[in-house]
Structures are given as structure tokens and as C-alpha cells.
Amino acid sequence: MASPDSGTEVSEALETLRRVFGYDTFRDGQQEIIEHVVDGGDALVLMPTGGGKSLCYQIPAQVRKGTGIVISPLIALMQDQVDALRALGVQAGFLNSAQDFDERRVVEAQYAAGELDLLYLAPERLRLSSTVELLDRGTIALFAIDEAHCVSQWGHDFRPDYLTLSGLHERWPDVPRIALTATATEATRAEIASRLNLEGAKQYVASFDRPNIQYRIEPKTDAKRQLLRLLQNEHAGDAGIVYCLSRNSVEKHAGFLTQNGIEALPYHAGLDAGTRAANQSRFLREDGLVIVATIAFGMGIDKPDVRFVAHLDLPKSVEGYYQETGRAGRDGLPSTAWLAYGLQDVVNLRKMIDSGEGDAAHRRRQAVHLDSMLALCETVGCRRVQLLDYFGQSGEPCGNCDTCLSPPETWDATVAAQKVLSVIVRLDRERRQKFGAGHIIDILLGKKSAKVIQFDHDSLKPFGVGTELREAEWRAVVRQLLAQGLVTVESDHGTLLQTDASGDVLRGRRTVMMRREPDRPTAKAAKTAKTPKDRKAPVELAPEAMPVFERLRAWRAATAREQGVPAYVIFHDATLREIATALPSSLAELGKVSGVGENKLAKYGDQVLETLAATD
Template identity: 65%
Template sequence: MVRHVTSASTVPPTTSATPGVARPSAAEVLHRVFGFDAFRGDQQAIVDQLVSGGDAVVLMPTGGGKSLCYQVPSIVRDGTGIVVSPLIALMQDQVDALLAVGVNAAFLNSTQAADERARVENAYLAGELDLLYVAPERLNTEATKRFLGNGRVALFAIDEAHCVSQWGHDFRPDYLSLGDLAERWPDVPRIALTATATDATHREITERLSLHDAQHFVASFDRPNIQYRIVPKNEVRKQLVDFIRQEGAGQAGIVYALSRNTVEKTAAHLQAQGINALPYHAGLDAAVRQSTQSRFLREDGIVIVATIAFGMGIDKPDVRFVAHIDLPKSVEGYYQETGRAGRDGEPSVAWLAYGLQDVVQLRRMIDDSPGDLAHRRRMSAHLDAMLALCETVECRRQNLLSYFGQPSEPCGNCDTCLDPPEVWDGTVPAQKLLSTIVRLKRERNQEFGAGHLIDILRGKTTARTTQWTHDTIATWGIGADLSDQQWRGVVRQLLAKRLLATRGEYGTLGITEGSAAVLSGTSTVPMRNEPERRASSSSARRAAVADLAPADAGLFEALRAWRAAEAKEQGVPAYIVFGDATLRAIATARPGTVDDLGGISGIGEKKRASYGEALVAVVASAG
């Protein structure tokens, strides 16, 4: 069902839009509209900066409360806050969430009929909107700029600002022109926000968006509620099914894969295993993609299997896991994608399975890239950082945060902290493998991939080893002490350390400059020995009822059922009605009257008026 934006004229105004009339304070808006008693972290300072007319660059992790940083000032300041949002498919939900708390919000995009668009435009020109969402493509047209110039702009909020980075994973060309806003509206404050940025991307945001005089707010990128796990890939679909059943049964989750073919086959496999999974990639019909995204946002327990085409701007707070079954191309992409788990702050899991073929495939993609040498080097550096995260024997979170320039202590809640891998001296196996490669090249002018080299080292007679009489090579069978899987781990780690290189379209292996020191014995090669994974009780499954007494847990489930029915009737995602955290607070407080709801976080005046009696009735019926 396609829903239409509510005209601002039909919504009771949150604030007076008339210039000169006293407007509420930021603290009053926070409490009365959004139902929170205090700002978190840097929110207060960011809000003050914008309200006073200053610019801001905000780097804050997903779930850190970025939206409030521009929503509150948009309500406090005269005029309408213009929000640049990169995905028009999500604007309806963003607007619905604001309308639900009594904020006059609307959007302008290509999905609207002419009469609907005219209603929104008239509401803006009449000063009846607190926030107006537009896509960067629309904002860059001269017609839109002239239209906005005929009204009063309170501020410009540029969301997902990392899209301005030409070397980033989510580059959007239309973001490059947003720096012109400073020239056209020199007295209107601007705020650029992103949940992921290295120092280089941070500088690029500042430069390209002309935010040289902005105040910068960089929060910790740590997401302590997310448990990071990386495992060797071995029958990955079976591994994925086992993970979902153990850690995310019945929960919402996202599975990322690199290719459309892998997406579709994986979704079909999960469905065959009784898991409610749907595929999503850019090759699907637009209506199918929209339907899939809508179901994910509005229904419980759906798993989306997707390429990276899915996810940016997804506000669903209760995604309990994000899984990768192919190696991401960069740490930035990995962090952005895993950040879609646990936006509500509850325990969630980021799970990644990667193997030797992932490394070979991505190296080949870089070699075949149409970009110039500098571009390929940058891509290689991104992959090297991702491999370092995968192969570290130290805390995953420490490695991840250090990539973004933020020091930290071991977290105690990632796989390497909870189940430390053993480190062993892999120098001799590395020498055996490198020596085999050198001998084949020098003696026979031959190059082979990992599988054949491992067969030689293990002394495995196959049609190919027989054809090439490789049983006569000096290194034949000298690696029989390691299993096939162990040898693949050796190859993978040597590739990660750049002691091996892939060559050509078939991914044959060759030595590198660093190989000589290993062969001569002047350099050692420490390697990680993967620990045996033990089944664990799911932190993700425990999240929904964490810290609740049994009786309160029953009330919480009753509240969730009421919320699901209410959301279905309205045609909105459940989180727009209430988030899990608010329902847990209600289950614990057990309010007896509507007035008792006033002190519960997340319940502002509009929601108390809309849902108060129904909530009290649910509490009363639970006994």
C-alpha cells in the first residue's frame, strides 16, 4: 500500500512558525516533543551551535542520536529545517516518525503526485513546516533553490555526509554541489553528519561542503553493544544457518554478499531452511525492492540477504545481527554495514565469514579496476586494512577503532577477547609453500593456484599432479603434517601479509619482495590458529527481554503485540509507534494512569495523548 504524506495543514503545529513569536527552548522541545529529559554526549553542544547560527560537522556512530542534533534546532529556530537525505525510499518513514511525535514534517521527491507536491510546497511557503526532506539530486536544481529562497530556511542538515567522498564506499556525485549552499544562504547554519569517516574522509567532508569555519564534533565510534566475530569460511551457507539459528532465531537481521547471484542463492537456501529471508539487490524490479524494504521495516523477524545496495539510511532499531558471507572491500564499508545492527543499543552481533577465495577475488578485482594507479593503490590499502582486522590476534574493537584514529582498551566482548586465538610460528610452512612456488617457476616455468600447490605439499595424487609429474618435485609431500584447511589458512594469511601475490585471471600465486626474507630465514611468520567455536547462548536473542523479571517480560511481550497491531493498522514500522526500550520501561514501571507515562523516556506529549489510554489498558490487563 502506498501512503501519502500528511499535509502540514492537517497536523497541529509543534511550534509557532511566525517570526517574532517566542519559540521554545531546546530543552523544552527535547522533553515535550521527544520525551527525553536530557541530551546525550555532544548533542547539547551541537544543538547550541546550530541554534546560535553556527555550522557543525558531526561524526557520531549509528544509534548515537544524530537526528536530534538537527531536528531540535529546526523546531527552535525560525523557518524550516531542510534535510538532505540520500534515499527517497526512506523519506516517508523519516517523516512518519516525526509526525508521530507532533512535528510538522514533509518531503519532496519524485514519488509524489502533483497535487500532493503542491500541498507540501504551499505549507513550506506558509511557514507551516518544521522540517522538509529533499534528495541531493532535487536540491541541486535551480528550480528547487529558487523555491526554497521564497520561504524561510532554518538550517540545512546534510545527512550521510560521507557520500561526498569520491573515494568512499557510498559516493554520490550530487553531494559535491552541496558546498554551494554556503554561497546562496550565507547566514543559514549547516550541519554535516555521518556515522563513519576516517581522518581523510573527515577532511574531504569539510573541504567539499565548504565547512571551513564549522565546529567539529567527533564522538567515539565504539558500539559496545555490538559483538564482532570473524570466522574462517568453510561451507558458508551451513555456517550462516547455524549462526542464525543459534544467535538470531526469529530476529531481524541483514546478510551481506558481494554478488547478486550469491544474494539470490543464499536467500533461497535460508528459505529452504525455514528462515524468513528475502533477497535485495539493484537488479531487482524497483517495486520488488520497495516491497522488500517495506516488509523488513514493518514486520518482525525478517532476514534481508543483500548487496551493499541495501542499508544506508535504514532506521530500523531492532536489527539483532548483521552477517557478511563475503569479505567487505574496506573497513569503512564494514563499519557502516555492521552499524545497522543494534541501533537501539541492545546486544547485537556482527558476524563475518571469510576465506582464501575472498582475498584472491578482491585482489583480482583491484588489478582489473578501470581506475588509475593511485585508485588501485587506495583500494589495495583499504583491503589490507580489512585483512588486518580479520587476521588480528588482538581485540577486534581496538583494531577497528584505531583505523578511525581512536585509541581504546581491549573490549572483552569480541571473539578474540572471549576466545583468544593461539599464535604459532608459521615460518617453516611458509618456507615450504614459497619454495614450491619458486621451484615450479624456475624449473618448469609454471604457476598454479592454492589448491594445486596444497596438493603438492600434502603429496596428494590427482589427475593434475600426475599429468605434470609433480610428485618428482623436491617439496612433494613435505607438508603432510597440516590438513588441507590448515594449509588454506596459511595461504590466506600469507596473502594478507603480502608475502604472496595473486597473478592473472586464474589467481595463480607468486612470491613478493617480502618473500625473500622468509625463504632465507631472516624473517619469521607468526600466524593465528583459529580456536574451535563453542555454541553460546545468544546475546541477540536475550536482548529483547534483558534485565526484565519474568512477570515484566510477559507484560513486555503483551506491549509488543499491542504495538505490532497498532503499527499494522497505521501502516508504519513498529518502531515509529514505540521502540523496545520504551516498552521495557513501561513494563518495569507499570503505569496506572496516563499521567504516570510522563516520566518514561521516549514518551512526549503527542504520543502520550495518542497512546496513553491504550498503554494503561494493556498494563492493567496484564495484572
């Protein structure tokens, strides 16, 4: 299938983009990557979720001779990925442990006969000699290693089977490889290249900016009520993901949302496989569902209309946070990344690091990751600028995060810090007893709690010296002292302790500046979300277009149920919005809408036009 010169190949790639996928132009970076892989080059691609990574191997697989082999850890999603490609007219299949013998035999025969453009495999299948022998029976166009950060041993999604993929080049030296991930620091990128034997590959790093996502982080007061307020006021009827740290928290919050009229499904490793699969399937196939999950959920989720991602616990790293929030707004429409975090989150994660697995070097790396996450939470500058800086990229204040919309103040908290440290010093003398942040704050506020009275701490010199601040403000002070490394937490009991840096504060040699929380931005702020420069601005629906859009969504939902596929496999929301606005009256006009390729035009064109005619 490949053409003799690269100019012709790129032209064929562009023609494939238009004919199959229904888009007129490539996004930034896609064409160069595709041309390189079509020419037989290896590539390491870092591109944000929703940035169009999949086209970087799907199009070369159709242009080059043979079948593109896609290595993916996402067994539960392979069927949906293949369904989406088949809806576009692409010949695709998958092989994994969920299939029976007859299903695998059919796909194997299709591959050997050269009938597949793309074949999806889980990495563990490449350990089987039968799989290697099968691949040798056909012609391989390329290897695409998706979710390549899974090879990073100390990363947030490590998969041991990915370590075996370094041998692909040895077995098939003439087959180009493309490794793709949505998130990686420079160090992780180097680790990916080393472990996958891709040191000589050309690296492509797209901007990590997701301008349509509004980043918001706020202090945790009553997480359930804060979440409910967000969903009721800003995201009523929207699909979204809520992340919690524990299984118990997942169940509790899913039940709470359901009791308050928001249909929410739980997802965590403690559920049986059938329940997890059913809940994931419903989330992908139905409009407006909320999934409450641990971080076990989400990698590879290709649902484009996730309007919000909420975190009820502090993520362990900026990379994990970015990966998870990136599941919002894949369609480029305005979306929200919301995080509530508090003092106890910091204490818990510090304890987890100190008592966790791995050697001292690993624990130090985890502590550095957490420090970066805390810096993002406590920044008084633009969150987007801080996020991009973490990945080695620069940016300008975005005007679309909470710190831009409601800039926080800083204040000189040196005296407050000295008061906290003074209490810690006095309590440290009673080494056999363990006192956490709540007890320290009770002493500062002059509260004669049972524990304060039991240990005669109302006689301590600092007792009652902190009445100028409220309890919530003192908790923010302690939280930021932890974030700045001016206090630490003892791993077994959560006792607050001094650090090497505490002495300078106590002696007045160091000034401590802290963030004072501003009023939170209103829901209207989300409407300022920007559009990536390489993407068409989302169509703003006029009031008269809304009924048309909803009728199109209803048709899409019915069609998806009939075919047993997620709704986005039929058309994305962005495409339906454009149809509802343009009101095409012929197949030729409908074919000009972004996202309507030849196969979808032939398959659904008449139904779309009938649906539009019924709305007149």
C-alpha cells in the same frame, strides 16, 4: 522561534527533547552540537549509527526560526523518516521524484507558508531552479547534509550529486549547515570538509565505539551452514541483515534460509524497483524478518531492533564494514556483528582491485583499505581496539569480541610459509600454466589429483612435505600470507605469485608469525554486551514480564499495520521493555518512561494502559 541568548536556547532545546522525544537528558556531545547550530554555527559531525545524529539537526530545526532542510540520498526511506517525525508531533514533509504533482504542490505550499519544521530533499533536487526558487520563498532554519561521506569520491557510498552541495553557502550565506556521517577516517573527514566548503566548520567527533555490538570473525568453511547455525542458535526470531558480495549469492542464501524455516527476503540491484521497495518495506514494518542483500541495502535504515548483521563475504574496507555492522543494535540492546571469510575472499578482492577502474593511485588506496580489513580479521588482539584505532581513537580490550572471549594463539609459521613459497617458486617456472592455492595445497599434502598427475607435480621436491597440517590449516596459512603481503595474486587467473618480501622468508631472514584459530565463543557470550555510558542500561526482562512485553509488541504490530508505518515508529523495543517492567497504571506514570513524549502519550497512552490491564 529562536530565543535571544544561548542559555535560553539550550533550555528550549532540552525542553524540546523532553516534550517531543520523551528523553530526559542528551547523550554525550549532542547538547554542544545542538547549541552551536542553534547559535548559527556550521558543524561537521561524526557520530556512530545509533548515536543520535538526527537529533543534532531535528531539535535546532524546531528551535530556530524557519524550516530545517535535510539533504538525504535516501528517497525510498523519506516517507518512513517523515512518518516517524509526524508520530512525535513534528511537522515534516519531503519532496522527491516518487511523488505526483499534487503531492508535491501540497508540501511546497506548506513550506512557503512556514508550516513545516523539517523538509527532506534528495540532493539532485537542488539542481532544479524550481527547488531553489521554492526555498527562497520560505525561511530556512538550517541545512542538514545527512550521510555526508557520500561526497567522498573514492568512498564506499559516493553520490555525484553531493558535489553540488558546496554551493549552499554561496546561495544562502547566513544559514547554518550541519554535515553528518556515521563513519569517516581523518582523511575522509578532511575530504568532506573540503568538498562541502566546510573547512571553517566546527568538527565534532564522537566515540566510534558501539559497546553493545559483539564483533566476531571466523574462517569460512561452509558459509550457508555457519550462517544457519548462528541464526538458529543465537538469533531465532530476530530481525537481521545478511550481506553478500554478489546478486547470485543473495538469491542463493535467501532461498536457503527460507527452506530452513527462516523467513528471508532478497535485496539487490538486479531486482525490479517494485520488488526491492516491497521487500525493504516488509523488513522495516514486520518483526523478525531477515533481509539478504548486497551493500546496495542499508544506508539510512532506521530500524532500531536489528539484532545481527552477518557478512558472508569480506568487506572491501573497514569503513564499509563499520557502516554496515553499525545497522545492528541501534536501540542499545545486545547485538551481533558476524563475519565469515576465507582464502577465496582475499583472492577475489585482490583481483578486483588489480583489474578495477581508476588510476594506479586509486588502486593503491583500495589495496590499503583491504590491508586494513585483513588486519582486523587476522588480529590476535581485541577487535574493538583495532577498529577504534583505525578511526584514530583509543580503547581498552572490551571483553565482548571473539578475540577477548576466546583469545587466539600465535605460532611460528616461518617453516610453513617457506614450504608454500617453495612450491610457488617451482610452479613459477611453468609460466604458461596457472596454478592457484588449491593446487599448491594438494602438492604440499601429497595429493595425486588429476592436475598434479597431469603436470607431473608429484615429482616436485616439496611434494608431500606438508602433511603436518590439515587442508583447512594450509588454507589459513595461504590466506595469512596474502594478508601479510608475502604472496600476491595474479589478477586474470588467480595464480599465486611471490612478492618483494618473499625472498627474506625463503632465506630465513624474516620470521612469520600467524594466528591459530581458537574455539568459537558460545552464544552466551553475547549477553556480556555493555551499555554506552550516556545511555540508560537496557531493561533486563524478568520471566514474568515477558508475556507483557510480547502482548505490547503484538499491540504495536497491529497498530503499525493499521497506520501503514514501521513498528518502531510507534515505540522502540527498549521503550516497550521498560513499560513491561514498570507496569505504569496511569498516563502520568507512563509519561515518565523513556521514549514516551507528549504526542505519543496523547496518541497511544490509553491503548497502552488498556493492553497492560488486559495482561493482569
